[in-house]
Amino acid sequence: MKEKTKALKAAFPHTIPVFTGFTFLGIAYGILMNSKGYGTGWTVLMSFMAFAGSAQYVAITFLTSIFNPILALLMTLMINARHLFYGISMLDKYKDTGKLKPYLIFGLCDETFSIICSAKPPEGVSRNWFYFFITLLDHSYWVLGSAIGGLLGSMVSFNTKGLDFVLTALFVVIFVGQWKTQKDHKPAIIGVLCSIICLVVFGQSNFIIPTMIAILTVLTISRKEYVVEKELTEGRVQ
């Protein structure tokens, strides 16, 4: 038990930005669902099961038009295709997580991924439980935010315009943090450039999949260089 409490305490501070972002985005989602005639129960069920912000927002279209489950599935696969990359990046970190593994993979959303990418558990804290609580807290914030939003309905009157920027800010901070700690900036630059080029070429609703293909291609081509450089630096150390 003590081990878990320690991991929870270590995990919580890392999730505060997500708490802000998810509460707001969750509330907005709940309000939106409510305005389409879907009560808190539906909103909470969706947030609990799918736990995928952007896909859930898009799914509102499928809840308010002609019943088309196949299109809903295909759209979700497209929007969430970026999660394939998260999985590949986490293969190593999650390999010895035992019984927690299915839940860790279930909850690997953008924000959880970005935190686990950069956050390291303090000494003496179980790595697996640390990852588990980051995932669980993020999941709870999302469900809680959706529930509050569903209950508030249209009663909200304060000006929250621009609050959703908190998630952009989170990603920018992680990007800067990685930039400072990593000597090799090539992967980061490849990510940004491929995304911008594909955004310009394919437009904002269709650029994710072309970007993923572009990133994979460029990373694969530059792999030889990477391996040679790595051998050189390692050789020098010895």
Next chain:
Amino acid sequence: MTLTPVQTITIICMVTIGTMITRFLPFLVFQGTKLNNSYISYLGQVLPYSVIGLLVVYCLKSLNFKSPTYWIPEAIAIICIIALHYWKENSLLSIGVGTVIYMLLVQFVF
């Protein structure tokens, strides 16, 4: 509600299944693959950096350079975040200040 409860549950399940396929597939495909010294291990090392770059661009995808209203608040806020993060290196501070600056800009200035 446009759909019946059964139809709604079906859509919720579709969104869930779609999401879970994208999250579980890499772990199922590469189960048991030796991770050391392989192409996948290389991808695992470099992809996180590329993907965060993609996420930043993804968040900013609706910027519109035709009108200053649709990119200057973002630009100012991001410059502040980068500067503040280089200076203080405190994630919460950078995120909080950046978001407040952005909110003030879109609510009162632009």
